[in-house]
Amino acid sequence: MTKINENYRKLPGSYLFSEIARRVAAYSEAHPEKTLIKLGIGDVTRPLAPAVIAAMHAAVDEMGTAEGFHGYGPEQGYAFLREAIAAQDYQTRGVAIAADEIFVSDGAKSDCGNIGDIFGVENVVAVCDPVYPVYVDTNAMAGRAGEYDERSGRWTRLHYMPCTAENGFSPAIPEERVDLIYLCFPNNPTGAVATREQLKAWVDYANANGAVILYDSAYEAFITTPGIPHTIFEIEGAKTCAIEFRSFSKTAGFTGNRCAYTVVPKELERGGASLNALWNRRQTTKFNGVPYVVQRGAAAIYTPEGRAQVMETIAFYQNNAKVIREGLAAAGLTVSGGTDSPYVWAKTPDGMASWGFFDLLLQKANVVTTPGAGFGPSGEGYIRLTAFGGAEATAEAVKRIKEAL
Ligand code: MLT
Numbered sequence: 001m002t003k004i005n006e007n008y009r010k011l012p013g014s015y016l017f018s019e020i021a022r023r024v025a026a027y028s029e030a031h032p033e034k035t036l037i038k039l040g041i042g043d044v045t046r047p048l049a050p051a052v053i054a055a056m057h058a059a060v061d062e063m064g065t066a067e068g069f070h071g072y073g074p075e076q077g078y079a080f081l082r083e084a085i086a087a088q089d090y091q092t093r094g095v096a097i098a099a100d101e102i103f104v105s106d107g108a109k110s111d112c113g114n115i116g117d118i119f120g121v122e123n124v125v126a127v128c129d130p131v132y133p134v135y136v137d138t139n140a141m142a143g144r145a146g147e148y149d150e151r152s153g154r155w156t157r158l159h160y161m162p163c164t165a166e167n168g169f170s171p172a173i174p175e176e177r178v179d180l181i182y183l184c185f186p187n188n189p190t191g192a193v194a195t196r197e198q199l200k201a202w203v204d205y206a207n208a209n210g211a212v213i214l215y216d217s218a219y220e221a222f223i224t225t226p227g228i229p230h231t232i233f234e235i236e237g238a239k240t241c242a243i244e245f246r247s248f249s250k251t252a253g254f255t256g257n258r259c260a261y262t263v264v265p266k267e268l269e270r271g272g273a274s275l276n277a278l279w280n281r282r283q284t285t286k287f288n289g290v291p292y293v294v295q296r297g298a299a300a301i302y303t304p305e306g307r308a309q310v311m312e313t314i315a316f317y318q319n320n321a322k323v324i325r326e327g328l329a330a331a332g333l334t335v336s337g338g339t340d341s342p343y344v345w346a347k348t349p350d351g352m353a354s355w356g357f358f359d360l361l362l363q364k365a366n367v368v369t370t371p372g373a374g375f376g377p378s379g380e381g382y383i384r385l386t387a388f389g390g391a392e393a394t395a396e397a398v399k400r401i402k403e404a405l
Pocket of ligand 1: 041132
């Protein structure tokens with residue numbers, strides 16, 4: 001009889017955002033007269049930039065000609081996009097990343113999950129708590145997380161790094177040895193950022209212990225505080241210990257287009273193997289590249305007009321974040337995040353449980369949020385709100401939450 005991957009049986013319930021969608025659908029069905037405002041999953045709402053649209057239209061037209069038709073592209077991405085990324089996201093910041101260290105993909109979520117393919121199952125994995133659930137669930141699927149303990153809400157083999165108000169939502173360097181370290185800055189869900197000194201301490205730890213940092217920088221475009229690193233490769237020594245994940249989803253509204261990239265430096269080796277070569281082997285075997293039309297659209301954000309248009313959209317979302325942050329603070333909630341991040345992390349009132357506050361806001365304010373507990377035990381007592389809604393909807397949501405409180 002065919003055996004299934006038994007690790008899947010150990011996964012608790014459903015994926016966080018599927019569970020939220022289920023609860024919201026049930027509420028909407030029972031109350032069709034209510035208009036919900038969704039500030040739950042971090043999905044963008046603004047239309048694509050005109051430069052992106054023009055580039056995609058032109059690419060579609062090219063595909064309709066014998067000369068301009070593109071079949072399978074390079075699995076790693078087209079040179080025009082990899083070179084633009086290397087030049088503008090790295091070299092302009094004084095970071096020497098080459099085009100062949102960049103792997104274009106269909107999403108940072110997929111890459112964060114798939115990267116586990118190139119690492120042994122025996123590695124000890126460190127994750128923040130709270131954390132983007134993809135890191136935890138994909139390691140559990142791979143058999144790297146041990147058993148799920150219902151009582152603590154934790155996996156027995158994962159090393160959890162609590163990120164709480166007490167430590168400024170900044171994880172402490174482990175005292176014991178860990179092998180794979182997931183870091184996400186600006187952070188999902190807390191919205192915290194890491195300073196140069198903090199990242200340097202991680203890089204030094206990883207190099208000293210032969211660990212690898214898996215650095216999720218999907219929200220980099222939202223950094224406003226001067227001096228906060230935009231990429232881990234701004235830190236000396238990172239090229240021998242880090243892999244970075246970036247996405248066009250939040251930067252350029254590509255959640256429905258699917259385009260991201262992962263940087264694996266050629267200097268990064270473990271067990272005598274080049275991780276760049278291993279990832280290349282993995283991608284060329286299991287992935288056939290992002291559509292040509294989508295990559296042309298992504299490349300358009302590296303033109304001056306594309307850049308300006310994308311920055312305008314980011315400023316729009318940043319303003320929403322400000323409205324949420326200030327509105328909830330005025331309503332008496334303790335809030336953090338939202339300055340260098342599209343996420344606002346708010347403490348529930350009177351020690352209320354996350355899911356309880358989620359339900360209260362759903363029912364009394366008709367606003368969908370994300371319960372902090374869904375990101376891990378240290379997220380209990382918090383909710384996350386996203387700034388990716390419309391301006392009017394965001395202002396209305398804040399008004400409704402104030403009234404509900
Ligand atoms: C989130 O809401 O945390 C993200 O949108 C989910 C994702 O990017 O996959």
